[in-house]
Amino acid sequence: MKILIIEDEVRIASLVQQGLEEQGHQTVIAHDGLNGKKLALQKDYDLVISDIILPGLNGIEVCREIRSAKPDMAVILLTALGTTDDKVDGFDAGADDYLVKPFDFRELLVRIRAVMNRKGGTSIAKSDILKYADLELNNQTKIVSRSGKEINLTPKELKLLEYMMQNSERVLSRAEIAEKVWDTHFDTGTNFIDVYINYLRKKIDRDFTVKLIHTKPGLGFIFKEEA
The missing domain is CATH 1.10.10.10 (Winged helix-like DNA-binding domain superfamily/Winged helix DNA-binding domain)
Incomplete structure (x- = not known):
């Protein structure tokens, strides 16, 4: 899959990227919300993995923009905010899943598989x-x-x-x-x-x-x- 990672913490972004690429996926990283939104709207990704607390534009708003423009694009939010209200905000914005930091990378892979299966596998139609x-x-x-x-x-x-x-x-x-x-x-x-x-x-x-x-x-x- 082609996956966009929006994460301002360089170490976390690099670890997620390395793990996903070892699984055979293609990845792109954006370190702020504005650039992440721009990439997500300009290109066709199978999945966007985004932190919520981001410089420029928070992940909730990024998710909302993506969901409005590209309703079929899968979005998983990563955040240190783990309250029920935070999760509701994320899902209300259109997120497909929500993972609280710190997390085990294997759990992220399980969430990705579950989201993509719900979306009909990894064959999400890409724009022509x-x-x-x-x-x-x-x-x-x-x-x-x-x-x-x-x-x-x-x-x-x-x-x-x-x-x-x-x-x-x-x-x-x-x-x-x-x-x-x-x-x-x-x-x-x-x-x-x-x-x-x-x-x-x-x-x-x-x-x-x-x-x-x-x-x-x-x-x-x-x-x-x-x-």
């Missing part, structure tokens, strides 16, 4: 449409548009764009792109990744003031909204 800023990619029709203007992409450009949109605001190395998009190991003696990035950049960014594809020298590339 990826959106980021004013860019939209329809996975069914394979149509890409930005500000309503249709953009023609080759199949490989489309696959590259889809991967970058699914991993927006995270630096992607050439090696990762080669492995995930081309199913190959990156050969440092070639520049085919850069060539395709340039192809995509010309089509996606050239006619727009706000750029979405950026180069991080020595590191790779990042897909994010930046003038």
Whole structure:
């Protein structure tokens, strides 16, 4: 599953991430409520695991926003607040389950399985449409548009764009792109990744003031909204 972890305590976030990835899940971490809400609403996750006490926006409000925009997305709240009233607030906001800190990671796995089974397993339907800023990619029709203007992409450009949109605001190395998009190991003696990035950049960014594809020298590339 693709799981978003919203937790401001770095140690706890890292432990949960490590445990989930050891179970084969893909994870993303947000360390505050505002960024967590943004990621949850921009992308399609199977599950969101969120602390309640967060900087910027508390987990109850994050859960409420998620439930309003994406009613099928599973949400588990983690918190040190264990009173009945706190739990009622969480469930009223739309949480699927509520786990009080400190907890055993095995208990979290049990709760995740129970929630996903209630939701119909891990096959929660993902949106056919990826959106980021004013860019939209329809996975069914394979149509890409930005500000309503249709953009023609080759199949490989489309696959590259889809991967970058699914991993927006995270630096992607050439090696990762080669492995995930081309199913190959990156050969440092070639520049085919850069060539395709340039192809995509010309089509996606050239006619727009706000750029979405950026180069991080020595590191790779990042897909994010930046003038």
